[in-house]
Amino acid sequence: MTAHHDIGYRALFAHPELVRDLLAGFTPFKLFGGIALSCFKRINATYVSERAVRREGDMVWRVQLGAGLHVYVLLEFQASVEHLMAVRMQTYIGLLYQDLGKRHELRRGKLLPPVLPLVFYNGQRRWSASLDLAGVLMAAPAGLAPFQPAQRYVLIDQKRLDQSTLKTTANVLALLFRLELSSAPEVVEEIVPALITWLCARPQRGLRRSVARWANRVVERRSGKPGPFSLENMEEIADMGRKLLTWAEEFESIGFKKGRAEGKAEGKLIALRAMVDTLLRSRFGELPAPALQRIEQGTHAQLDRWFKRGLTAASLDAVFGDGEQ
Structure with missing residues (x-):
């Protein structure tokens, strides 16, 4: 069988x-x-x-x-x-x-x-x-x-596989392997945002679908909750951010020890902040210090808005909306 x-x-x-x-x-x-x-x-x-x-x-x-x-x-x-x-x-x-x-x-x-x-x-x-x-x-x-x-x-x-080697290997397989092997905080803060960014950047629907389905199976096996990855259209891709935040709340079962409500809120902000940072770097390259500061200090609503804009915006100015970085 x-x-x-x-x-x-x-x-x-x-x-x-x-x-x-x-x-x-x-x-x-x-x-x-x-x-x-x-x-x-x-x-x-x-x-x-x-x-x-x-x-x-x-x-x-x-x-x-x-x-x-x-x-x-x-x-x-x-x-x-x-x-x-x-x-x-x-x-x-x-x-x-x-x-x-x-x-x-x-x-x-x-x-x-x-x-x-x-x-x-x-x-x-x-x-x-x-x-x-x-x-x-x-x-x-x-x-x-x-x-x-x-x-x-x-x-x-x-x-x-050696974890340090996986971190320095610049391909999606390394991300998928890390998704299975890494601690929960690393998954939420680094790996899932990077995978979402990779999915957003790939035009080949069949390839994205295979990667997303495999990653969702790993997430569900580790956390007991449905994975956050979707890909059929831009609206669903944008919704991955919200799915990730809901999923991160349940991550305590695999080692994300943030039991109190304020701890969960902090975890959601960390995940969303990492997701915005990864997405913008993939689209615009190294980010200037003012942009990094805004991401670090952004509220939940601001980060969610910047992530949605970052999927299609032509520049950082368009992402942040007011000409400031």
């Missing part, structure tokens, strides 16, 4: 933007960072062996690195440790090569393309399976060692 987290990640990584972010930001292979999105193509990940036994990999992408050079990226999503993952990856790679031949995608005499096998793991237990097939094979008798199979795969253990 397919785990719910698998479905969520498959929806995220159905977008070439996020596949590129994953490869460039969370693997050692930085060469993917400069590759155009048009060079990423998702291909069939269902193969049938010679015995008609149906096998499925989670996702396969073909990435064109240069003229005549393609790399196939096999993405496998795991919520639990699989002791024989290296065996499974070797099987998937063999079936992929076999499938390429059956579909006549290899010219006669042409060498097989390189493959990057990648396991994305978000389970609670630390990953303990061998990353190398040699780790699950018995030692071969003398003389047979050269004939034993070999296979390695790359592991991304999401729940054990």
